[in-house]
Amino acid sequence: SPDVKVxxxxxxxxxxxxxxxxxxxNVNRLYTHDRQVGVVMGRESTGQSPAEGDGEWAIAVECPIxxxxxxxxxxxxxxxxxxxxxxxxTNGSLNNSQNPNPAHEGxxxxxxxxxxxxxxxxxxxxxxxxxxWDFPVMEFAQGVEYxxxxxxxxxxxxxxxxxxxxxxxxxxxxxxxxxxxxxxPILQRDDLPAWFKMALFNELYDLTDGGTLWSAATEHDPIxxxxxxxxxxxxxxxxxxxxxxxxxxxxxxxxxxxKSVMRAFARAIPAQDDRTRVIGYYYTIGEESPxxxxxxxxxxxxxxGAPNEHVWEKTNYTSYQDCNQWKxxxxxxxxxxxxxxxxxxxxxxxFLQECWDAIxxxxxxxxxxxxxxxxxxxxxxAPDQTFDDWKLDGISAYCGGLWLAxxxxxxxxxxxxxxTTSNIRRLTKISRDIxxxxxxxxxxxxxxxxxxxxxxxxxIDSNSGxxxxxxxxxxxxxxxxxxxxxxxxxxxxxxxxxxxxxDACFVKFNQYLQSGDFVGQQxxxxxxxxxxxxxxxxxxxxxxxxxxxxxxxxxxxxxxLPIGAANGVRPNGKPENPNSTHPLEVWTGINFxxxxxxxxxxxxxxxxxxxxxxxxxxxxNGLQFRTPEAITATGTFRASHYLxxxxxxxxxxxxxxxx
Numbered sequence: 105s106p107d108v109k110v111x112x113x114x115x116x117x118x119x120x121x122x123x124x125x126x127x128x129x130n131v132n133r134l135y136t137h138d139r140q141v142g143v144v145m146g147r148e149s150t151g152q153s154p155a156e157g158d159g160e161w162a163i164a165v166e167c168p169i170x171x172x173x174x175x176x177x178x179x180x181x182x183x184x185x186x187x188x189x190x191x192x193x194t195n196g197s198l199n200n201s202q203n204p205n206p207a208h209e210g211x212x213x214x215x216x217x218x219x220x221x222x223x224x225x226x227x228x229x230x231x232x233x234x235x236x237w238d239f240p241v242m243e244f245a246q247g248v249e250y251x252x253x254x255x256x257x258x259x260x261x262x263x264x265x266x267x268x269x270x271x272x273x274x275x276x277x278x279x280x281x282x283x284x285x286x287x288x289p290i291l292q293r294d295d296l297p298a299w300f301k302m303a304l305f306n307e308l309y310d311l312t313d314g315g316t317l318w319s320a321a322t323e324h325d326p327i328x329x330x331x332x333x334x335x336x337x338x339x340x341x342x343x344x345x346x347x348x349x350x351x352x353x354x355x356x357x358x359x360x361x362x363k364s365v366m367r368a369f370a371r372a373i374p375a376q377d378d379r380t381r382v383i384g385y386y387y388t389i390g391e392e393s394p395x396x397x398x399x400x401x402x403x404x405x406x407x408x409g410a411p412n413e414h415v416w417e418k419t420n421y422t423s424y425q426d427c428n429q430w431k432x433x434x435x436x437x438x439x440x441x442x443x444x445x446x447x448x449x450x451x452x453x454x455f456l457q458e459c460w461d462a463i464x465x466x467x468x469x470x471x472x473x474x475x476x477x478x479x480x481x482x483x484x485x486a487p488d489q490t491f492d493d494w495k496l497d498g499i500s501a502y503c504g505g506l507w508l509a510x511x512x513x514x515x516x517x518x519x520x521x522x523x524t525t526s527n528i529r530r531l532t533k534i535s536r537d538i539x540x541x542x543x544x545x546x547x548x549x550x551x552x553x554x555x556x557x558x559x560x561x562x563x564i565d566s567n568s569g570x571x572x573x574x575x576x577x578x579x580x581x582x583x584x585x586x587x588x589x590x591x592x593x594x595x596x597x598x599x600x601x602x603x604x605x606x607d608a609c610f611v612k613f614n615q616y617l618q619s620g621d622f623v624g625q626q627x628x629x630x631x632x633x634x635x636x637x638x639x640x641x642x643x644x645x646x647x648x649x650x651x652x653x654x655x656x657x658x659x660x661x662x663x664x665l666p667i668g669a670a671n672g673v674r675p676n677g678k679p680e681n682p683n684s685t686h687p688l689e690v691w692t693g694i695n696f697x698x699x700x701x702x703x704x705x706x707x708x709x710x711x712x713x714x715x716x717x718x719x720x721x722x723x724x725n726g727l728q729f730r731t732p733e734a735i736t737a738t739g740t741f742r743a744s745h746y747l748x749x750x751x752x753x754x755x756x757x758x759x760x761x762x763x
Contacts, residue, residue, distance in 0.1 A: 113388065116424075141164065142270075144162045163217055163234065165233050176200070177201060244414050245414055299719055300715065317329070331415060346748045348436045356753055363452070372408070372416075373402065374462065374465060377397070383423055402465045403428040405420040407422055437463070438466070453521070505580025505581060512589040516589065564577065575609045575698055602707060669698060689734040696749065696751035700755045715752070731744065
C-alpha cells in the first residue's frame with residue numbers, strides 16, 4: 105500500500121503485509137541430473153504470467169564420486185524435526201522421501217539434502233551446496249511491475265530455480281577463482297592493514313543487501329535500471345546527497361550501473377510533481393508544517409522514489425525536509441556526472457549529452473536561491489542540505505564549496521560537448537550556459553574565501569555566528585581535486601583547515617569524551633535514566649524503555665574511544681550545544697570521505713587513524729553488515745544498512761591512485 109504515516113522522528117514510513125505462511129498449493133519436487141541432486145520448492149502452475157511473490161526456491165548439491173546423496177523432499181518445518189534428525193543422527197542419511205502432493209491450507213513444507221562421504225587422513229573434499237531462487241517480478245505500487253535483470257538470461261515464467269542452481273553448480277569453481285583473482289591484488293598489499301582490507305570488502309554487502317533493484321533490459325535502458333536504498337529505516341532509493349560519498353564502490357566495480365543511476369536523475373530533474381505533503385521536520389519541533397510540493401521542475405530530486413510507489417518515475421519521496429529547497433543536491437548531481445565520465449575513461453560523450461540539459465537546468469534553478477545576487481545561493485530556513493537536522497544560514501562552507509566545484513565541473517562538461525557538436529543551435533545554448541556558469545564562478549570564488557576564512561578554518565556559514573569546526577567543510581575542495589579541476593580555495597588554507605578539523609573534531613573531541621566534563625555529564629544522564637526506568641516510563645508506542653541498559657552501555661563505551669570524528673564541534677573539541685543531534689554524531693560515511701580527502705592532501709597517517717576508529721566501532725560492537733549512518737558518544741547508533749558507508753572505497757581509490 106502507498107499509504108504513509110509520519111514517525112515520531114518526522115520521517116515517512118509505510119508497512120508491508122508479508123505473505124509468510126500462506127503455503128496452500130506449495131509443492132516440493134526432487135530433481136536429479138548425473139551427480140546433481142536438488143529439491144525445488146515451488147507452487148502449482150496456474151498457466152498465468154507470474155506476479156510478485158510467484159516463483160521457486162531450490163537447494164542442490166553436486167555429489168562427489170564415491171559419496172552418497174540423500175534427500176527428504178517434504179518434511180514438516182513446524183514440527184520437532186525428528187523425521188529429519190533421527191536418520192541423520194544415526195548414520196548421516198535421510199530417508200529419501202518425496203511427496204509431490206500440494207500443501208493443504210495451514211500446512212507448511214520444507215526440503216533437505218545430505219551427502220555422506222569418507223574423508224581419508226590428510227584428504228580435502230569440497231562439497232558445493234547451492235541455494236537458488238527465481239522470483240522474476242518486482243512490484244512497487246499495485247500494478248507497477250518490472251522484471252528483474254536476471255530474467256534476461258533465465259526466462260520470466262518463474263520456473264527456473266533448478267536451471268539457476270545447475271548453473272551455480274557448474275560455474276561455482278570458476279566464480280570462486282574469479283573472486284580470488286579480483287581480491288588478491290588488494291589482499292597482497294603490505295601497505296594496507298588487515299582491518300582495512302576486511303572492511304573494504306565487507307562494506308560491499310549493501311550492494312546486494314540494500315533492498316537492491318536491478319530491472320530487465322529495455323531499448324531505453326540496455327542494461328536495465330539499478331538502485332539501492334538509502335537504508336532500511338529510510339526506505340527510498342539512491343539518495344543523491346548520500347551517494348555523493350557512498351557510490352564510489354559502484355563506480356569502481358560496476359561503472360555502467362553507476363551511470364544508469366545518474367541517467368535516472370537526469371531524466372527526473374525536468375519533471376514536476378504537483379502533489380503536496382507535510383514536512384516532518386516541523387512535526388519534530390512542534391510547529392505547523394507548510395504544504396510543500398513533491399517535486400519542482402528543475403530541482404534535483406533527493407532520491408529516486410520508494411518501493412511502495414514507482415521507483416525511477418516518482419522521485420523525491422522523503423518528506424522530512426522540503427528537498428526542493430536543498431542547496432547541495434544540484435551540485436551533487438553535476439559532480440557525480442563529471443566524476444563518472446572521467447573515471448570510466450573520459451570517452452562516453454553520449455552519457456554527458458544525456459545529462460547536459462539537466463545540468464544546465466538544475467544549476468539555473470539553484471542559482472534562484474542567490475537572493476542578493478552575489479553569485480552564491482544562500483542557505484536559510486529549515487535545514488536544507490544533507491545534514492538535515494542542522495541549520496545553516498547564509499553562505500555556507502559545505503554548500504558554497506560544492507557550488508564552486510559544480511560550476512567548474514559544468515564548465516568542463518560544457519566545453520567537451522561544445523568541441524564535439526556540429527549542431528549550431530545546441531552549440532549556442534551550451535555556450536550561453538557556459539558563459540553563465542563562468543560569470544557566477546568569477547563572482548563567487550573570492551567571495552567564498554573572503555567571507556568564511558578565519559585564518560584556521562572555514563566557518564560553517566556567514567550569518568549564524570557559530571565557531572563550530574565542521575568536519576566536511578571542504579567537500580567541494582575534495583571533489584575539485586578529485587576531478588582534476590582548479591582548487592576552489594588556496595591550497596595552504598585547505599591544508600590548514602584540514603589540520604584544524606583533525607585536531608578539533610577527532611583528537612580533541614575524543615579527548616573531551618574521555619574527560620571528566622563528559623563523563624560527569626553522562627553520569628547525570630545515567631542517574632536520570634535509571635530514575636525514569638524505575639518509574640516505568642513508557643516510550644511513544646506505550647512500551648517500557650530500558651533506559652538504564654542504554655545509559656550503562658554509554659559508560660561502557662567510554663573505554664572504546666576514539667569513536668571517529670564528530671560532524672562539528674568547537675575548536676576545543678567540545679559541543680556548541682550538548683543537546684544537538686547531527687553535529688555531535690560520528691557519521692561513518694562522512695568520516696571515510698574525510699579520510700579520502702586527508703589522503704589526497706598528503707595526510708595518510710591521520711586518514712588511517714580516523715578510518716580505523718570507525719571500522720573498530722562497526723566491527724567490534726556488533727554492527728557488521730548493518731553499518732549505521734551515525735554513531736554517538738552515548739553508545740547508540742542510527743540508520744543501519746547505510747549507503748554512505750561504502751565511501752571506504754573512496755579511501756582505497758585515493759590510496760591506490762585509482763581516484
